[in-house]
Amino acid sequence: MEGTRGAEGVEGAAGQHADGGRTDAATEAFIAHRNLLFTVAYEMLGSAADAEDVLQETWMRWAGVDLGSVRDQRAYLVRITTRQSLTRLRTLGRRKESYVGAWLPEPLLTAPDVAEDAELADSVSMAMLLVLETLAPTERAVFVLREVFDLGYDEIAEAVDKSPAAVRQIAHRARAHVAARRPRGIVSRTETQDALDAFQRAAETGDLQSLLDLLAPEVVFLGDGGGVKKAVLRPVVGADKVGRLLAAGMGTIAAGSMRPAQVNGYPALILRFDDAIDTVVAVRIDDGLITGLYAVRNPEKLSHMERETTLRR
Numbered sequence: 001m002e003g004t005r006g007a008e009g010v011e012g013a014a015g016q017h018a019d020g021g022r023t024d025a026a027t028e029a030f031i032a033h034r035n036l037l038f039t040v041a042y043e044m045l046g047s048a049a050d051a052e053d054v055l056q057e058t059w060m061r062w063a064g065v066d067l068g069s070v071r072d073q074r075a076y077l078v079r080i081t082t083r084q085s086l087t088r089l090r091t092l093g094r095r096k097e098s099y100v101g102a103w104l105p106e107p108l109l110t111a112p113d114v115a116e117d118a119e120l121a122d123s124v125s126m127a128m129l130l131v132l133e134t135l136a137p138t139e140r141a142v143f144v145l146r147e148v149f150d151l152g153y154d155e156i157a158e159a160v161d162k163s164p165a166a167v168r169q170i171a172h173r174a175r176a177h178v179a180a181r182r183p184r185g186i187v188s189r190t191e192t193q194d195a196l197d198a199f200q201r202a203a204e205t206g207d208l209q210s211l212l213d214l215l216a217p218e219v220v221f222l223g224d225g226g227g228v229k230k231a232v233l234r235p236v237v238g239a240d241k242v243g244r245l246l247a248a249g250m251g252t253i254a255a256g257s258m259r260p261a262q263v264n265g266y267p268a269l270i271l272r273f274d275d276a277i278d279t280v281v282a283v284r285i286d287d288g289l290i291t292g293l294y295a296v297r298n299p300e301k302l303s304h305m306e307r308e309t310t311l312r313r
Contacts, residue, residue: 026062026063026065029077030062033074034055035312036074036149036312036313038051039312040145041054041055041081043132044089044140044141044144045089046105046106046129046132047092047105047301048106048108049106049300049303055081057084062076062077075158078145078151078155078159079155082145083160085141086141089137089141099226100225101223101224101226101231101232101234102222102223102224102232104126104224105126105130106296107126107264107280107282107304108124108264108304108305108311109262109305109309110124110262110308110309111262111308111309113310115262115265120265120313121264121266122187123144123148125183125284126263126264126282126284127183127282127284128182131182132178134177134181135174138162138170139170139177141159141160142160142171143175146167147171147178148313183286183291187284187285189267192267193260195214195285196268196269196283198210198214199211200260202246202250203250203253203258204254208243208246211243211246212243214290215239215242215243216287216289216290216291217239219237219292220236220293221293221295222235222292222295223297224295224296224297224301226297226301228299228300229299232245253271256273257271258270261305263280268281268282270305277302278297280296280305282296
């Protein structure tokens with residue numbers, strides 16, 4: 001997170017204040033929780049660019065707070081971030097309505113320690129972020145704060161402007177919704193890596209059968225070109241159709257350079273042409289088979305693939 005606009009905005013804003021010690025204390029508190037706040041915003045929005053904007057907005061509000069009145073700085077900052085994320089989530093929803101083709105979360109090149117925290121990696125995986133997209137904004141906020149960050153119902157209630165009793169009901173509803181749609185248990189990195197190894201071998205050798213053997217009958221392929229890069233405009237469903245799509249693109253893929261990377265806490269593949277990132281490929285695994293293939297090609301969503309992003313719970 002060191003290179004994000006949110007961090008730069010904090011440093012720049014801090015330098016403009018003249019009240020010395022108070023500003024230093026506010027800045028230090030913000031920086032201490034910055035990676036956590038980014039993670040909260042990213043899980044709510046699925047967009048690193050929007051999460052960075054939320055961090056900037058959070059800082060601007062935090063800089064005006066009387067620190068002497070704040071009992072728990074972490075909780076207070078999370079509350080500001082949540083409220084700003086909810087506002088932006090509603091705006092983002094309107095943008096998605098006019099988005100060309102499928103909308104996929106913005107992939108992040110994540111640090112190795114993210115993968116070591118299985119619950120955190122699962123919560124930011126492409127598959128889980130797509131499940132979170134099916135929740136209403138407040139449901140998403142409650143689920144993320146409760147299930148991922150283990151905040152108490154009272155804290156969440158303050159963040160989303162609901163009563164603790166209402167938050168409990170929302171949490172129960174969101175939990176059931178996610179449970180019905182999420183991958184079946186936390187998938188091991190080994191399973192994901194095996195699937196991606198097969199994909200890479202098939203692309204490099206033209207042996208499609210090794211990949212077809214890993215596709216679930218109901219596999220779904222989603223491509224996100226954002227209207228800028230060529231991509232399928234609607235989900236491609238079924239092993240036969242996905243297999244034909246992959247077979248048609250094998251020649252193009254083989255002409256580039258495909259390398260493994262840790263993306264959103266799990267193994268993924270990065271396709272480059274002339275050293276420039278063209279596509280990030282992530283997968284969803286259920287019961288050992290690929291049930292989801294996600295190809296992000298929109299250049300505006302690939303800026304966080306050149307440096308690692310630190311996420312925290």
